[in-house]
Amino acid sequence: MPSRREFIQAGLAASVVPVAFPVAESAPVASVPHIAAFSSHRLTHVVCDARFRSSQAVAIEAARLGLPVVSIDGDISDFWFHDLAPVWSTAPHAIAGLTAHGPLFCLERFGWDHGLRVVFRGVHRFEGDHVEHSLSGPFRTIAAAHGTLVADDWPTHLTRLLNSCAVTHDTASTTVRGAVGGGRERDSDDTLCTLFTLFSWVIAPKHADPAAAMRRS
Amino acid sequence: MAVPPGVSTRDWETALRQFRQAVGESWVFTSDDDIALYRDAYSPLWGEPEERLVSAALAPDTTEQVSAVVRTANQFRIPVFPISTGKNLGYGGSAPNLSGSVVIDLKRMNRVVEVDDTRHFAIVEPGVAYFDLYRHIQERRLNVWIDCPDPGWGSPVGNSLDHGVGYTFGAYRDHFHSHCGLEAVLPNGDVVRTGMGALPGAKTWAEYRYGFGPTVDGLFAQGNLGIVTKMGFHLLPAPEAYQTSIVTVPRRRDIVPLVDLINELEHQALVGMPEYFSPLGGFGRPGPPPQEFVALMQRPGGPTDEEFDRYAQQRNAGAWSCRLQFYGSPKVVAAHLEHAKDRFAAVVAGSTFQDGELLRFPLNAEQLDRVHKVAVGIPNMSIFSIGARTELNPSPSDGHLWFSPIIPKSGEAVLEAQRVFMDAFAKLGMPSMVSPFTMPATWMHRAFIFIMAFPISRSNVAQNQRTRTVFRELVKVAAEHGWGEYRTAPVFQDDVMAAYSFNNHSLLRLHEAIKDAVDPNGIVAAGRSGIWPRHLRRTRA
Numbered sequence: 222m223p224s225r226r227e228f229i230q231a232g233l234a235a236s237v238v239p240v241a242f243p244v245a246e247s248a249p250v251a252s253v254p255h256i257a258a259f260s261s262h263r264l265t266h267v268v269c270d271a272r273f274r275s276s277q278a279v280a281i282e283a284a285r286l287g288l289p290v291v292s293i294d295g296d297i298s299d300f301w302f303h304d305l306a307p308v309w310s311t312a313p314h315a316i317a318g319l320t321a322h323g324p325l326f327c328l329e330r331f332g333w334d335h336g337l338r339v340v341f342r343g344v345h346r347f348e349g350d351h352v353e354h355s356l357s358g359p360f361r362t363i364a365a366a367h368g369t370l371v372a373d374d375w376p377t378h379l380t381r382l383l384n385s386c387a388v389t390h391d392t393a394s395t396t397v398r399g400a401v402g403g404g405r406e407r408d409s410d411d412t413l414c415t416l417f418t419l420f421s422w423v424i425a426p427k428h429a430d431p432a433a434a435m436r437r438s
Numbered sequence: 439m440a441v442p443p444g445v446s447t448r449d450w451e452t453a454l455r456q457f458r459q460a461v462g463e464s465w466v467f468t469s470d471d472d473i474a475l476y477r478d479a480y481s482p483l484w485g486e487p488e489e490r491l492v493s494a495a496l497a498p499d500t501t502e503q504v505s506a507v508v509r510t511a512n513q514f515r516i517p518v519f520p521i522s523t524g525k526n527l528g529y530g531g532s533a534p535n536l537s538g539s540v541v542i543d544l545k546r547m548n549r550v551v552e553v554d555d556t557r558h559f560a561i562v563e564p565g566v567a568y569f570d571l572y573r574h575i576q577e578r579r580l581n582v583w584i585d586c587p588d589p590g591w592g593s594p595v596g597n598s599l600d601h602g603v604g605y606t607f608g609a610y611r612d613h614f615h616s617h618c619g620l621e622a623v624l625p626n627g628d629v630v631r632t633g634m635g636a637l638p639g640a641k642t643w644a645e646y647r648y649g650f651g652p653t654v655d656g657l658f659a660q661g662n663l664g665i666v667t668k669m670g671f672h673l674l675p676a677p678e679a680y681q682t683s684i685v686t687v688p689r690r691r692d693i694v695p696l697v698d699l700i701n702e703l704e705h706q707a708l709v710g711m712p713e714y715f716s717p718l719g720g721f722g723r724p725g726p727p728p729q730e731f732v733a734l735m736q737r738p739g740g741p742t743d744e745e746f747d748r749y750a751q752q753r754n755a756g757a758w759s760c761r762l763q764f765y766g767s768p769k770v771v772a773a774h775l776e777h778a779k780d781r782f783a784a785v786v787a788g789s790t791f792q793d794g795e796l797l798r799f800p801l802n803a804e805q806l807d808r809v810h811k812v813a814v815g816i817p818n819m820s821i822f823s824i825g826a827r828t829e830l831n832p833s834p835s836d837g838h839l840w841f842s843p844i845i846p847k848s849g850e851a852v853l854e855a856q857r858v859f860m861d862a863f864a865k866l867g868m869p870s871m872v873s874p875f876t877m878p879a880t881w882m883h884r885a886f887i888f889i890m891a892f893p894i895s896r897s898n899v900a901q902n903q904r905t906r907t908v909f910r911e912l913v914k915v916a917a918e919h920g921w922g923e924y925r926t927a928p929v930f931q932d933d934v935m936a937a938y939s940f941n942n943h944s945l946l947r948l949h950e951a952i953k954d955a956v957d958p959n960g961i962v963a964a965g966r967s968g969i970w971p972r973h974l975r976r977t978r979a
């Protein structure tokens with residue numbers, strides 16, 4: 222188990238100012254040219270739940286971005302035992318994903334044991350032909366999300382948000398209502414699913430130093 | 439910053455300094471962000487004033503550090519609550535009985551001290567998870583199996599000390615029963631080893647559990663006399679093969695010989711954990727129950743056995759089934775399976791068997807994907823891949839609470855428990871969690887656990903309050919029929935201990951006498967299993 226001191230660096234931004242953005246049903250897709258200038262968590266894995274088309278879309282975009290993609294079917298056992306536990310036991314790094322609740326519940330708690338926390342959390346409630354995205358996380362990431370998740374290609378934009386999750390300690394939240402994306406979800410009997418919830422998340426070292434992250438990126 | 443109950447701010451600050459000196463500054467947690475991690479994720483009191491919360495946590499790395507921490511806690515009368523990996527979900531998680539306690543988080547004590555695959559034992563520290571022990575065994579290609587519960591992130595030490603259970607063979611799945619010797623730090627900071635561990639240089643710590651004189655190990659299980667820092671466990675020698683076979687009996691009353699025969703097979707060590715179910719389903723299956731079944735249940739006086747049997751025949755299904763599990767060499771598996779079939783053929787007319795595939799170890803990837811992993815000693819997290827929000831489950835719970843009474847291992851007891859609990863739910867005016875097809879869990883190899891899961895909400899306080907009321911009522915109903923819970927969350931531990939009331943609660947009086955002698959300041963796990971230290975005994979309701 223790494224020392225917590227390894228994650229405590231000088232010069233942390235100490236202020237935490239939760240900011241809530243208003244609900245937006247439609248807005249022009251926002252480009253955030255300054256994202257690249259900010260430090261972001263480097264992801265060692267992007268976890269996708271293969272049961273859900275939206276999550277499959279995240280996997281496609283993550284692969285396009287050159288990120289290592291892990292595909293699960295709701296069960297994190299093999300990922301944890303063979304991939305993540307050995308990595309986190311020596312050098313906990315950030316991971317992200319779009320999954321059902323169970324994988325997030327498990328990975329978040331495994332993360333606690335290794336000095337990591339959920340630094341970005343999205344709840345995506347599918348209800349019929351629309352989806353409500355409730356996001357909380359770093360101010361800059363939430364600001365970048367504003368307006369990008371309303372169209373049906375939201376999983377693609379979500380992936381980019383996860384990949385650029387800012388290393389800061391300020392937080393904000395927003396709720397966005399948009400179209401169902403990634404194709405309509407169907408269960409194993411090919412029955413249309415209209416009522417379910419997915420969760421997007423970034424789990425990262427809780428005392429990551431923005432300056433150090435900037436130097437690495 | 440929260441201060442533990444009964445402790446002055448000045449003493450608390452002094453104690454914190456001493457804690458930091460003992461374990462290192464990095465490993466004392468007092469921030470709101472850190473101590474929030476020790477909330478019980480499945481607390482039936484979530485967000486209410488009575489929710490059990492901690493004041494701080496600290497994570498020692500060695501028995502010596504635990505001893506130093508306990509001495510400081512005793513000096514300032516600071517209540518402490520030890521946890522191992524803190525994953526006791528459904529039974530309290532990592533939250534204490536007494537709010538304001540300081541959690542002693544033993545996750546850093548994660549050494550596998552020894553594993554022997556010719557004498558078949560392991561000695562581990564409390565921070566070792568089932569995953570860790572399994573990895574240790576696999577990496578060294580040792581010829582032993584672990585027995586683990588559903589989520590593999592728990593601790594063999596922590597799980598066994600809460601009388602936790604698993605899935606493989608015989609007594610191995612009663613985890614405290616399969617322990618052998620332990621080391622504990624007493625409330626005065628003294629370190630004791632039990633069994634053969636008390637004899638310096640003995641190599642039989644994890645082989646022979648009694649040592650000499652009275653066996654005190656049980657006082658540390660669901661107890662509060664000390665902090666366990668090492669435990670030995672007997673391990674199952676790795677079998678060559680595994681096979682299941684489902685036996686089905688046609689009639690409702692066949693449950694009696696079904697259970698009797700399987701008891702005979704299991705107690706002769708011919709089968710592993712039996713898994714009972716009914717082909718007629720009942721609760722837990724997707725969708726509403728069939729109309730025909732609803733009509734049957736609504737008949738005045740309830741359905742007769744003959745009506746149940748007719749219902750089963752019309753569905754071309756038996757009344758009861760049991761998945762039998764066989765372990766051993768292929769010859770042994772075949773012989774035991776043949777014997778089981780012979781016994782059933784002689785006793786239960788119309789019984790049938792459906793054999794599964796004979797699996798030889800090591801399993802290939804496709805077999806690993808299909809097999810019930812915990813039945814073959816493989817820890818995993820698959821239990822968390824169920825319960826998501828869907829059309830059939832539009833408002834999934836945020837967790838669950840286990841109600842788990844022990845009933846006799848007989849078919850008659852199962853039918854009685856079904857009837858009693860269905861009546862109880864009807865009187866409580868709520869949908870029954872029990873049906874005429876509900877079967878008990880068989881984790882304990884010498885008793886049935888008639889287990890039910892109550893949903894927990896993080897947003898609906900009224901629902902949680904109602905759940906607690908119903909739970910307490912069911913504890914009483916169970917006790918009236920001679921059934922007591924084997925394990926429960928801190929919020930109900932007083933209620934459950936009160937049910938074990940023989941001779942004016944003489945058992946609790948004995949526990950309290952021992953507690954007063956060994957922990958006069960009452961610092962360790964106050965209230966665990968309803969055993970409160972003297973100074974808190976006077977004030978509790």
